[in-house]
Amino acid sequence: MFGVLGLGAVGICGIAVAALEPAGRFSWVNEGVAEIGARAGLTVQEIVVRGQHNTPRELIRAAIGIRNGDPLLAFSPEAARQRLESIAWIESAEVQRNLSGNITVDIHERRPFAIWQHQNDFAVVDREGRVVSADTLDAFGPLPLLVGVGAQKSGAAVYDLLARSPEVQQRTQALIFVSQRRWNLRLHNGTDVLLPEGHEDAAIARLAELQRTQALLDRPLVSIDMRLPDRLVVRQQPQPEAPPVNHARGRGRG
Known part of the structure; x- marks a missing residue:
């Protein structure tokens, strides 16, 4: 207890001196405090990271920027938090430094939602x-496929409508954002539904009702155009042409 209280007093003195001296003096005093703390036994004893699932561990270690045995007071929890939150996977982070020598890091990761094709x-x-x-791309199980510029930002709303x-x-393979204005559904059988x-x-x-009553989505169609409010335009697959029939003529014997 005495060592902790004495170190706190040194830290307060260092701050007071830094207020009167140039920036170089401030840096020297801070380094001195960290060294004094290390000699007093204030070093990093354990680093506990919670909530890591998809974030690469090497990125987390680099963002924390400290190892066991390093001076505890040289570690800035706020700076570590900012570095962690700059990682794409991490939505938010909480970093705490305890005088016991433990550093705890709680990570809240973003959840993978879809694969975006651009x-x-x-x-x-x-x-x-x-x-x-x-x-x-294949590490998270089946994900919706979003295609086109802007599809990654607007696709969740359309996906939620499909979930109803x-x-x-279950027949939709991809959600395609057309001209950043409207959506097409690409079905597994190759049919395009123009919404x-x-x-x-x-x-x-309406499409779900047509599927229940007429199995519309299971038909071999090129497209289902639903852009007009009063009609449904269905384009069928072209019928294969019948092969020509050759009529062989019999030849008489001479």
Whole structure:
């Protein structure tokens, strides 16, 4: 207890001197306090990280920036928190430094929501559209596929509408954002469903009803255009042409 109280007094004196001396003196005093604390036994004894699932551990270690045995008072919890929150996977972090020598880090990670395809690039994004990984695309199980510029930021709302209509959702392979205005659904059988801009909820509900009553989504169609409010335009697959029939003529014997 005496060592801790004495060290606190040294720290207070250092701050008072720094207020009167140039910036170089401030740096020297802080380093001196850390060294005095280390000699008094105030070193890092244990670093506990909680909440890490997808964030690479080497990135966390680098962001914390301290190891067991380093001077405890040379460690800034606030600076470590800022470095941790600059990592794409980490939404927020809490860092605490205890005079017992323990440092605890609580991490709150972003959750992988979908795979975003932009041109020929693929990345895992969270619900807000922030890219969290571009390497391990298959490490999180099946995820929705969002395609197009801006799809990563707006796709969650359309996906939630699909979740209300499982007949449509289970047949949907990708959500395609067209001209950053409206959505197409690409079905597993290759059919494109053209949704109306701003009225996706009503269109998806109507599509689910047509599936229940007419199995529309299971038909071999090129597209289902729902952009007009008063009609549904269905484009069918072209029928293969019948092969030409050759009529062989018999030849008489001469």
